[in-house]
Amino acid sequence: MQNGTTVGVTPTTQRRAAVAASPVGRAPASTTVTSVTRPRGNVSAVAAAQSAPVYRMVGGRVMPLEPTVAEQQRTIIHQAAVAPAAPSLQIDPQFLPTEVSFSGYAPGTIVIDTEEKYLYLAMPGGVAKRYGVGVGRPGFQWAGTHRISRKAEWPGWTPPPQMRKRQPELPAYMEGGPNNPLGARAMYLGSSLYRIHGSNAPWTIGHEVSSGCIRMRNEDVVDLYERVKVGTKVVVIR
Structure with a gap:
């Protein structure tokens, strides 16, 4: 893609002009993975609802809890996005x-x-x-x-x-x-x-x-x- 290209066509080589885009902010060289865990101790319902679902490692991959456990955390599940993948699985x-x-x-x-x-x-x-x-x-x-x-x-x-x-x-x-x-x-x-x-x-x-x-x-x-x-x-x- 070339910066400043006027868009108006999409075929083949001109298709890129339709998205004339160039970074004005560089992506970070690496991604920090935040550990997400279940709240412990006497945690208020509000704090619990803001926590992300608990994940486990299976064969080196991050996997969500089984549906039966996830069902018990329905409030949490419907308020938080899925936890990031392990570093080896990051995009x-x-x-x-x-x-x-x-x-x-x-x-x-x-x-x-x-x-x-x-x-x-x-x-x-x-x-x-x-x-x-x-x-x-x-x-x-x-x-x-x-x-x-x-x-x-x-x-x-x-x-x-x-x-x-x-x-x-x-x-x-x-x-x-x-x-x-x-x-x-x-x-x-x-x-x-x-x-x-x-x-x-x-x-x-x-x-x-x-x-x-x-x-x-x-x-x-x-x-x-x-x-x-x-x-x-x-x-x-x-």
Whole structure:
């Protein structure tokens, strides 16, 4: 991408001009992982509700508690994003949120560059908030324009029939929570099956992994969710 490029086209080499962006703030060289633990002792209900779910290590990976335990912490689960992954599972720092120079779209517009794996939220003053995302794997990539038709916190998930045919082990429906692949928030795109949503696998950000949805880290999707409203224009380019 080149700074200062006027946007108005999206094909092939000119597609990058549609996201004429360059960092104005460098991503940190490393990510600090904060340890999240269950409150101990005589802790007030308010403090407990602000605590994140407890995680455990399984085969070297950070995994959420079993659903039966998570159910006991429903108040906590619905107020906190999933804890960060272990250091070995952290995303590349280039996909951490930052502000960049940006032009060609009205403030408030969301632009998703699926090749670069970035989501941009255009803001006044020729800048945008940029987030790293996971995108559709080969055969599930798409481009187009939609508007956010619905927003949901800790959304439930109903796998579409085609997905269940490919993966018969999937449930017919999954309640919202830390085990749910839609993560902490979801923004539904028009009448399509696509969403911008969180993830229970943050280490997949920056990769082609989904069935067409745009996935974000939970902390990032919560931030975006608070910044946009139903009706927001979403432009997806390839």
